[in-house]
Amino acid sequence: MNKTLKTHITISLLILLAVSVFCPVAAQADPVVEAPALDLGTFNLRRAPALTYGDEYVSVTVHLNLHKVEIDLKNMTPGIVTVDWDKFFFTDAQSGVSRMIQDGVQYIHRDRPQIQTLLPPGGRVRTDMTPTSNIWWNDSEKQYETVTITDEDGNEKTIKIPRERDKRDNSNWEIRELAPWPSGGRIFNSEEKYMRLYSGKRLSLLMTLVFNDADTRYYVFNFDFPVYRTEAEKAAEKAKPSLDKYLILGDKTADGFIVIHSVAPGCPAEEKGIKAGDILMEIDGMSVADMDIDAAQKYISKKAAQKRSIIVVTARNGAKNMAILK
Numbered sequence: 001m002n003k004t005l006k007t008h009i010t011i012s013l014l015i016l017l018a019v020s021v022f023c024p025v026a027a028q029a030d031p032v033v034e035a036p037a038l039d040l041g042t043f044n045l046r047r048a049p050a051l052t053y054g055d056e057y058v059s060v061t062v063h064l065n066l067h068k069v070e071i072d073l074k075n076m077t078p079g080i081v082t083v084d085w086d087k088f089f090f091t092d093a094q095s096g097v098s099r100m101i102q103d104g105v106q107y108i109h110r111d112r113p114q115i116q117t118l119l120p121p122g123g124r125v126r127t128d129m130t131p132t133s134n135i136w137w138n139d140s141e142k143q144y145e146t147v148t149i150t151d152e153d154g155n156e157k158t159i160k161i162p163r164e165r166d167k168r169d170n171s172n173w174e175i176r177e178l179a180p181w182p183s184g185g186r187i188f189n190s191e192e193k194y195m196r197l198y199s200g201k202r203l204s205l206l207m208t209l210v211f212n213d214a215d216t217r218y219y220v221f222n223f224d225f226p227v228y229r230t231e232a233e234k235a236a237e238k239a240k241p242s243l244d245k246y247l248i249l250g251d252k253t254a255d256g257f258i259v260i261h262s263v264a265p266g267c268p269a270e271e272k273g274i275k276a277g278d279i280l281m282e283i284d285g286m287s288v289a290d291m292d293i294d295a296a297q298k299y300i301s302k303k304a305a306q307k308r309s310i311i312v313v314t315a316r317n318g319a320k321n322m323a324i325l326k
Contacts, residue, residue: 037202037222040064043195045178051221057081062205062221067175068103068128069205075119079212083125085114087208090131093179093201093225098133107135107173134176178203179225192230199228246270247325249280249297256289257281258296260314272323274314281320282313 035053042048050063054076061072069090075081088100101110110132117125148158179198203223210216247269250261258280263269280288280296284303288296303310309326 032218032220034220034222035060037224039224039226041226043179043191043198043225043228048223051223053219053221057211057217058209058219060207060219060221064178064203064223066177067134068130069100069178070126070128071205071207072124072126073119073207074124075121077211078121080121081119081123082210082213083117083119084208084210085116085129087206088129089206090129090133090178091202091204091206092131092133093198093203096133098131100129100131103128103130106170107175108170110135130175131178134178134180135173136176192228195228198225201225247274247300249293249300252293253279257315258288258291258293268325269323272325273321274312274323275316277316279315280312281315282311284311 038051063070246264246267250259
């Protein structure tokens with residue numbers, strides 16, 4: 001399983017965990033609707049496209065900008081939709097999950113409950129939202145007071161903390177970017193280190209909606225950064241033999257499975273530990289016992305032409321192995 005896929009599965013599990021933690025009873029029965037993921041196609045969120053989704057319940061447009069998540073939500077049902085803003089969560093590229101606040105909520109009040117919005121049939125709401133974890137105290141510009149504390153070992157030490165009156169001033173709080181550069185700098189497409197940092201990573205939004213005070217639905221919207229490759233890496237990728245070139249099938253076994261005739265050196269199949277003489281048992285969940293050799297090889301060639309990965313199950317000395325080849 002490749003690293004990007006593992007990351008996306010991890011984020012999906014974190015989203016489901018957020019649902020189960022904050023809504024434990026409802027999560028057992030209420031549906032989680034995951035919209036098709038949007039490939040951002042850029043590392044610069046200033047240029048990110050919008051994700052649009054619709055079903056018989058809602059019509060939603062979600063757009064990521066540099067600092068906030070823009071949401072346009074319309075009720076498509078004949079009943080009332082309750083928008084529970086306190087159960088909107090953002091998952092960042094490092095898999096951190098954060099509650100969100102609407103535009104207009106003061107940063108100093110970010111932990112307070114938000115008023116729900118009721119949408120009548122055909123009703124619509126547009127708002128910007130900010131993850132609370134992105135709200136921060138800019139310590140390079142603020143005033144501090146010195147206090148003495150006792151640490152866990154009983155030793156006294158002096159530290160600086162924000163003055164309470166400054167912490168209560170909303171203007172002293174700021175928001176980070178949704179995909180911040182670690183040093184706090186701005187992002188540009190020419191920043192190779194930034195693009196490597198976010199290569200293949202995913203940002204996600206979870207929104208909670210209640211229909212007619214009874215039917216709770218959780219909507220998940222995923223935004224995928226592209227996989228970054230240098231020109232040299234792209235050239236090397238093109239030079240790799242395709243699936244139908246590096247995995248050559250041989251004869252059928254008595255059980256109808258297929259012996260792998262050869263595996264090209266350095267190819268993904270070899271990297272996954274597949275060797276000549278291994279037994280191919282399944283391709284993308286389909287048993288090869290039901291395929292002839294030509295059909296199996298043509299299937300592999302078709303996936304190669306589409307530049308799509310395949311999942312294979314092989315066997316050696318009775319031990320099975322599953323691998324994703326691309």
